[in-house]
Amino acid sequence: MTYFTSDQHFGHFNILRLSQRPFASLEEMDEVMLAKWNAKVKDSDRVFILGDLFFRAQDPEGTLRLLKGRKTLILGNHDSSWTGKVDLSRYFEGVHTMLETSDGEHTLTLCHYPMMTFNHCMRAYMVHGHIHGNTNADYWPYLQSHDRILNASVEVNNYEPVTFAELVANNQRFKDVAVQ
Numbered sequence: 083m084t085y086f087t088s089d090q091h092f093g094h095f096n097i098l099r100l101s102q103r104p105f106a107s108l109e110e111m112d113e114v115m116l117a118k119w120n121a122k123v124k125d126s127d128r129v130f131i132l133g134d135l136f137f138r139a140q141d142p143e144g145t146l147r148l149l150k151g152r153k154t155l156i157l158g159n160h161d162s163s164w165t166g167k168v169d170l171s172r173y174f175e176g177v178h179t180m181l182e183t184s185d186g187e188h189t190l191t192l193c194h195y196p197m198m199t200f201n202h203c204m205r206a207y208m209v210h211g212h213i214h215g216n217t218n219a220d221y222w223p224y225l226q227s228h229d230r231i232l233n234a235s236v237e238v239n240n241y242e243p244v245t246f247a248e249l250v251a252n253n254q255r256f257k258d259v260a261v262q
Contacts, residue, residue, distance in 0.1 A: 084185045085123055085151065085243035088132035088158070088194065088211025088234040090115055093139025101214045101237055116148060118242035123151040129243055130181075132211040132234045133158020133194030146173040151243075156181060158194035158211060185246055196225055196233070203230065209249065211235050215256070226257045 091097040092115070095108045105111035123129055129151035136142045137160040146168065154176045155161070170177050180193040182201055189206035191197070196210040198221070208231045213219070215237035217226070225231050232249050236242070238256045239249065 083124070083245060084128045084130070085245060086130050086132065086192075086209055086232075086234040086249050087119075087236060087239065087243040088156075089134045089214055089236055090131075090136070091134055091160070092116075092136045092142070092145050094137040094160075097137070103237070103241075112145070115236065115241050116145065118240075120148065120150050123149075123243055125150050125152075127151045128185075129153045130156065130192055130209070130234075132156045132192055132209060134160045134211060136160070136164045139164060143168055143173075149173075154178070154181070156192050156194055156211075188246060196221065196231060198224060206230065207232055209234050214238075229254075 092112050093108070097103060098105055098108065098111060103111055105114065127150070131153060133156050135155065139145065142164045153174050155170070155174045157165070157177065157179050180191070182191050184190060189202055191200040191206060191208045193208070193210050195212050197208055200206065200208045210231070211234050213233060214235045232253045233256065234249060239252050244252060
């Protein structure tokens with residue numbers, strides 16, 4: 083199975099307020115997201131992490147040792163705060179700034195930041211993170227109208243890694259709610 087996720091921000095206290103996350107504490111947020119991840123992902127599964135896995139985390143390696151799956155990291159704007167302190171080859175099959183790949187069924191462009199255009203944009207999909215659940219920016223109407231641009235942020239995806247089908251369904255619901 084292949085999963086997609088982004089913007090966990092493990093260890094980031096202020097993300098609770100900044101993204102209006104439904105957790106009473108940083109510890110609860112980290113524990114819930116770790117439990118949801120490991121309840122769903124098996125060690126043999128592929129997980130594409132589209133950036134910002136940690137920010138200000140005290141022990142990223144402690145969490146990385148617990149996260150199941152064969153992980154590929156697409157670097158986000160907060161990942162420089164921890165990636166230089168960890169032997170990434172122990173935890174990730176690959177680390178990229180952007181990746182063009184396939185999940186076996188779909189052509190994918192994976193990037194932390196949403197892009198307005200990408201290779202084969204009429205038949206491929208752009209999967210991104212970075213914007214969390216934000217719908218207030220100038221770029222939102224474009225992202226909302228483009229069915230092939232999918233937000234992997236945990237706020238859109240029930241704070242867990244999701245399959246491609248779940249990603250599509252969650253994004254449709256998210257984009258539909260934002261219309262109202």
